[in-house]
Amino acid sequence: MTEGAAPVLRARGLDVHVPLRSGxxxxxxxxxxxxxxxxxxLxxxxxxxxxxTTLLATLGLLRRPSAGRLWLMGEEVTAVPDARAARLRNARIGFVFQDCSLVAHLSVLDNVLLPVEYGAHVRRRDARRAASAQLEAVGLAGFERRRPRQLSGGEQQRVAVARALVRGPQLVLADEPTGALDTSTGEDVMAHLLAACRQSHAAAVVVTHDDTVACALDERAELRDGALHRPVPA
Ligand SMILES: Nc1ncnc2c1ncn2[C@@H]1O[C@H](COP(=O)(O)OP(=O)(O)O)[C@@H](O)[C@H]1O
Ligand SMILES: [Mg+2]
Structure with a gap:
């Protein structure tokens, strides 16, 4: 499978599990x-x-499936070694969580730059340009020098979106990214997330409780009794 033709994410017969302390x-x-x-x-x-959350962690190579197979951009990643999984996560996957976990003492720009610091071979000037472009894409141009506490909850979450996208990931995984926000702020964050993904052609999997949020996405699936149920097309 060539990279260009392959889906960003493909799973077949995937089992998602949590090992418990009891064995x-x-x-x-x-x-x-x-x-x-x-x-x-989605x-x-x-x-x-x-x-x-466990499904998202499995798709994001943070945990391994107990059965089935998983591909990212055509590369089978079902059982990649941890070091390769970490590199793939850093280069290809952007994560956004409910608690956006910005670093309080860093500026907005430096928060967005964090994933770049972990990646190799990026010139500082290029990285700053990419970070500013992502901030602009989420409507936060001019906020670079602020601290997280000087932002509203919705603005902080938009910074987390910019941070997830700064390395140009092919896949964005968001776990209840609007869960801590009121409805209209949540819609605003989702609109920015989807626009930023669209602009960079990234695929996105968004876990949400919110029907309005779910309806804004291209596809929808319900995880119920261990299976993914898709609505029957009208
Ligand atoms: N590390 C763990 N140890 C024990 N139980 C866990 C662990 N992680 C998740 N679970 C359990 O697995 C179930 C699913 O968790 P999770 O994936 O967080 O669900 P969701 O995100 O849909 O709320 C929950 O019942 C949770 O308590
Ligand atoms: Mg969860």
């Missing part, structure tokens, strides 16, 4: 199939505790 295994998803093309967005909904 037992909690299985949260079985036989999951997923295809996500470049520039497409909402994953489901009741609290059904395994959405």
């Amino acid at each position: 037992e295994v909690l299985t949260l998803g079985t036989g999951l199939d997923l295809d996500l093309a470049r520039g497409r967005s 909402a994953v909904v489901g009741r609290s505790g059904c395994g959405k």
